[in-house]
Amino acid sequence: MTAHILVVEDEPQVAQFIELELKYEGYQVTVAHDGISGLAAARELELDLILLDWMLPELSGLEICRRLRDTGNKVPIVLLTAKDEIGDRVAGLDAGADDYLVKPFSIEELRAWVRAHLRRFEEEEEKELLEFADLTLNRKTREVYRGDRWVELTAKEFDLLEFFISHPRQVLNREQILEGVWNLDFTGDSNIIEVYIRYLRTKLEAGGEKRLIQTMRGVGYVLREN
Ligand code: CA
Numbered sequence: 467m468t469a470h471i472l473v474v475e476d477e478p479q480v481a482q483f484i485e486l487e488l489k490y491e492g493y494q495v496t497v498a499h500d501g502i503s504g505l506a507a508a509r510e511l512e513l514d515l516i517l518l519d520w521m522l523p524e525l526s527g528l529e530i531c532r533r534l535r536d537t538g539n540k541v542p543i544v545l546l547t548a549k550d551e552i553g554d555r556v557a558g559l560d561a562g563a564d565d566y567l568v569k570p571f572s573i574e575e576l577r578a579w580v581r582a583h584l585r586r587f588e589e590e591e592e593k594e595l596l597e598f599a600d601l602t603l604n605r606k607t608r609e610v611y612r613g614d615r616w617v618e619l620t621a622k623e624f625d626l627l628e629f630f631i632s633h634p635r636q637v638l639n640r641e642q643i644l645e646g647v648w649n650l651d652f653t654g655d656s657n658i659i660e661v662y663i664r665y666l667r668t669k670l671e672a673g674g675e676k677r678l679i680q681t682m683r684g685v686g687y688v689l690r691e692n
Contacts, residue, residue, distance in 0.1 A: 468633060469514040469584050470494040474504030474530065475546065476522050480569075484517060487573055488580065492633050492642065501525025508534055513541045515583050517567070520547040520558070528561045535562030542583040546571075596631045599678055599691055601670070603631050615673045622647070623669070626662050630679060630689040639686035663687060 471493050475481040481497050488495045496511060498504035501524035508516055508530065516534075520527040531543055545563045547554065555566060567579050596603045602611045608624055610617040619627065629646045630638070638646075643659050667679055680688050 468492065468494045468636060470496070470511065471580065472496050472498065472504070472507055472511060472513050472516045474498045474501070474507075474516065474522065474527065475519040476500055477519075480519075480546075484576065487576060490642070491577065491580075492636065492638075492646075493580070494636075501527070501530055505530045505533060508539070508541070509537075515580065516541055516543045517580075518543055518545050518563070520545055520554075528558060528563075531558070531561040531563050544579055544583055596628070598631050598634050598689060600675065601631065601678060603628060612670060612673060612675050615675075617669050617672075619666070619669060623662060623666050627666055627670075630687070634689050637682050637686050637688045643686065659687075 471488055473481060473484050473488070473495060475484065475497070476499050478499070481499065485495050485497050496507055498507045501522040503524075504518070504522065505525060518527040518530060522530075527545055527547075531545070534541070534543070543563045544565045544567050545558045546567050546569060547558070548569045558566060564583060565579065567575065571579075594604055594606045596605065600613045603624075604610075605628065608621075610619055610624065610627065626643070626647050629643065640659055648658065663679060663681075667677065670679070671677060676691070678689055678691065680690050680692075682688055
């Protein structure tokens with residue numbers, strides 16, 4: 467359910483900036499630093515979006531775009547480019563790119579572009595029913611089941627579980643959980659997360675079911691079967 471984004475960018479600092487930012491936002495991110503490995507990754511991986519630098523060693527972003535479209539690959543592609551002349555834009559769109567992000571760009575622009583182009587991911591986001599293992603969460607009715615057993619949760623417990631089930635198998639640190647569920651800035655000493663995780667586990671495991679919210683000591687928590 468987590469969107470997988472491929473970043474093809476040869477400038478290490480730019481690549482790292484994008485990677486860290488997108489990972490912080492909760493996306494799965496793969497980075498390639500040249501055109502050949504970028505094209506290979508684009509063909510091998512099941513992706514929701516490609517952020518593709520125009521000027522790359524080995525193979526240009528434009529060429530990668532053209533080759534992917536020629537083989538019927540329809541993944542959304544945003545070209546990252548310092549070029550902002552109209553002629554270049556037309557060439558990029560002709561090659562099959564969906565949009566442009568002109569360098570240098572801000573974190574806010576990056577986030578906005580990524581959201582706008584994560585079409586498939588957004589559709590998933592709209593889903594009412596979220597499932598993980600024997601856990602079912604209904605966003606509309608706010609009901610939770612483990613198998614056939616109804617689990618009664620408070621509003622905050624539901625929000626916390628929804629956050630986990632929206633990021634399955636992904637290690638979530640305290641800052642991400644606080645921001646995602648409580649909309650608070652990280653203060654460093656609050657044990658609110660530990661308290662709520664304990665409540666959730668108690669309720670989710672009341673029928674003797676196995677633990678799904680695992681502790682990653684010193685890192686955070688992850689929704690995983692073992
Ligand atoms: Ca470049």
